[in-house]
Amino acid sequence: MTILLVEDHGFQRRLGLRLLADLGLTRLHEAADGFQALDLLRALPDPPDVVLVDLDMPGMDGVEFIGIVAQERLAHSIAVVSAMEPALLHTVQVMAKASGLRVLGCIEKPLTPGKLTTVLSLYEAEVIGGQVALDIEVTLDEAREALARGEIVPWFQPQAEFGNGKIIGVEALARWRLADGRMVPPAVFVPVMEAGGLIDELTSLMLVQSCAWWKRWQARGLDLKISVNVSAQNLTGPEVADRYEAVLREHGLRPEHVILEITESSVMSDTARGLGMLARLRLKGFGLSVDDFGTGYSSLSQLSQIPFTELKIDRGFVSGAPTQPRKRAMIETSLDLARKLDLKVVAEGVETIEEWQLLAQLGCDFAQGYLISAPVPGEQLPDAIQRWRQTHH
Incomplete structure (x- = not known):
């Protein structure tokens, strides 16, 4: 793993480099300010895996630096290091993500081996199962061929009940592995498919393959x-509900076994048509989940009109919630709203014991995240569930 540490304070920089070296990392670069860091990044043959950047630097502050790194794609991911207040750190994190830069998280000063390990392990966790091709660009034709050749398959991330730790479900996540073993992230290929009208084909593929895996797991005693995931584009044709129901029937599943996750902002783009389709799906027995709740632009009145059965709290609110009062307040408000609307709640991105304990204490229903398991191929799911059972009991 290659790391660049950008820190204007000489002592803090030397301390950071020593801590990284103690963790066994050898490919380390350093810079004293944003200008020096940009010169170094532009000269490197390959972008570093992680840039650790302090926000409060003279000359060019960390916010401006992050903007340029995102624009020029000079790094695979960043982590913010700062003694600033958590609310400001969170704002910078959101800005970087919106610019298309992967953010591993915020490390509050002083640096410790534990804090560095936590953040760097997130980078490692996301590249398990193949090097993620973060800087790759794909064309519509390549995406179409990948679908036809079966290169895009579902991986599954388990969801556990807070009360007893039991695994109650999985989320199917599209994964595209290239011939050289690298993985194309969904953030790269899904927008291409949406723009090119392939998203319905992708959703159908995910549904068919997930149903096939469900039958195999059922045979092994896993219920x-x-x-x-469903895009707003999937909800336009009047026959969608019938088509999805037919896929399930063919594999011996009932709609009650399947939850369709709709991102909060996408539902609202064509409210009348979307509402009609969602109502039909709900009538047939499908569960409906509002995904990434709190990150869209919907009003609460629109949310109350849609027959959702589940609400998913976005990982951005979960990460760091035990130490950040604003995030905790957002979670409490979401849970309160969900109870009043009679919705079950899944917290995404649960990665630490502290986050698990806080969410359990606040009355959340289900957890999903690396604490339980990373997304895994279908054949590895029973083993992943077994590992979780052994650690939880």
């Missing part, structure tokens, strides 16, 4: 619900 799980499956969550499949």
Whole structure:
């Protein structure tokens, strides 16, 4: 792993480099300010895996630096290091993500081996199962061929009940592995498919393959619900509900086994048509989940009109919630709203024991995240569930 540490304070920089070296990392670069860091990044043959950047630097502050790194794609991911207040750190994190830069998280000063390990392990966790091709660009034709050749498959991330730790379901996540073993992230290929009208084909593929896996797991005594992501574009044709129901029937599943996850902002783009389709799906027995809750632009009145059965709290609110009062307040408000609307709640991105304990204490229903398991191929799911059972009991 290659790391660049950008820190204007000489002592802090030397301390950071020593801590990284103690963790066994050898490919380390350093810079004293944003200008020096940009010169170094532009000269490197390959972008570093992680840039650790302090926000409060003279000359060019960390916010401006992050903007340029995102624009020029000079790094695979960043982590913010700062003694600033958590609310400001969170704002910078959101800005970087919106610019298309992967953010591993914020490390509050002083640096410690534990804090560095936590953040760097997130980078490692996301590249397990193949090097993620973060800087790759794909064309519509390549995406179409990948679908036809079966290169895009579902991986599954388990969801656990807070009360007893039991695995109750999985989310199907599209994964595209290239011939050289690298993985194309969904953030790269899904927008291409949406723009090119392939998203319905992708959703159908996810649904069909997830149903096939469900039958195999059922034979091994695993009774799980499956969550499949649905784009607003999927909700336009009047026959969608019938088509999805037919896929399930063919594999011996009932709609009650399947939850369709709809991102909060996408539902609202064509409210009348979307509402009609969602109502039909709900009538047939499908569960409906509002994904990434709190990150869209919907009003609460629109949310109350849609027959959702589940609400997913976005990982951005979960990460760091035990130490950040604003995030905790957002979670409490979401849970309160969900109870009043009679919705079950899944917290995404649960990665630490402290986050698990806080969410359990606040009355959240289900957890999903690396604490339980990373997304895994279908054949590895029973083993992943077994590992979780052994650690939880």
